[in-house]
Structures are given as structure tokens and as C-alpha cells.
Amino acid sequence: MTAIAEPLIAFFLIVSGIFGFVGSFGLLKLGDPMSRMHAPTKATTLGVGGVLLASILHSVAIEKHLSLHELLITLFLFLTAPITAHFIAKWHIHRHETPQSLPRAGDDVIWATHDTPEQEDGDAA
């Protein structure tokens, strides 16, 4: 069991280290803010997921007891990373783009995030 588990744990650790490095390197290297958001929200989450997977394997195969704390952290990170990315993308849309400068919104005239606040303001006024 340990003979199989040790290389597997080392593999997960190395892969997760590379992913974590690539995530931050992308944040540094890519050009505009929306491209920059692409790297850390995906690669870094995957990197941390790899570390947690290695930690679960380590506790099961080497310390011989099952610990699932790591799954909680993994679940939490995988739930919250998209929400963070969504908020920052929304900030960028409202601060640096106009409804005309965005790509076409399909069947609608403008994107929904530009649609609602003006209507509420109109009703309040």
C-alpha cells in the first residue's frame, strides 16, 4: 500500500506545485484584467485541490486513518472561487466597459447586468 501511495502522493504534490506556480505566473504575465482573472481562479484552485488530495492520501495510506477535513476545504474553495471571479468580472464590466463596447448579448439588446439598475432607479425617481 505505501509502495504505491508514496509515488502517488509525490506526483500530486509536484503537479499541484506546478499548477499553483502557473496560476500566479499567469496573473503576472497576462495582459488585460480579464485575461489576468483567467489564470489564478482556475489554475490556483486546481493547485490547492492537488495539495488537499495528497494530504488525504497521506493520512489514509501512511498514517492509517481516514481524515476528511481536507474535503471540506476543497469543497469550500471550489464553491467560492467562481463567485469571486464573477464579482471581479462584474466590477470590470461596470467600471471599464459600456453596453456598446461589450460583445453582442445574443437575443437580448444588452447584457442583463446593465439592464436592472437603471430600471430600479427609474421606478424610485
Place this chain on the structure above:
Amino acid sequence: MITYAIYFAFACFGAALLMNLWRILTSDGVGVRVLALDTLVINTIALLILYGLAIGTEIFFEAAMIIAMLGFVSTVAYARFMLRGNIIE
């Protein structure tokens, strides 16, 4: 073998922390700074868990969990502030 893999991962995430810090210091927009802070928090979680793995204790999982929650809440608070001008309306 695991020891060297842990050292490698330590080096990778340490370099990632430095790159995030550089991005926070030299960025041109506040949104990218908030994103870099969020990445900093996630990398810190990874480092904490690696440290727990290296010295063979489980006490750091609770700390990592708390840092994950605080990091998420603070990022959302920053994003709310950037979007609306205040956090709780």
C-alpha cells in the same frame, strides 16, 4: 520521495506568493489587486496544508479552513465596495 516533493511544492507556492505580491505592488487597477489578494490567500492555504504534511500534524486544517472562509468574505467585501461604494446596504 515525499519529502522532496513537499520541498518542491513549498518552492512553487513560495514563488507564487512572491509573484502575487509583485502584482499587488505594481498593478494598474484595483480589481487586479483584489484578485491578487485572493490568490495570495488561496496560496497561503496550500502552504499551511503543506506545512502540516511536512511536520505530520493535523492541527493546521482548522487554521486553513478559517483562512479560506475569511479570505472569501474579505474578497466579497472588497468586490461589493468596488461595485456599490459600500459593503452592507
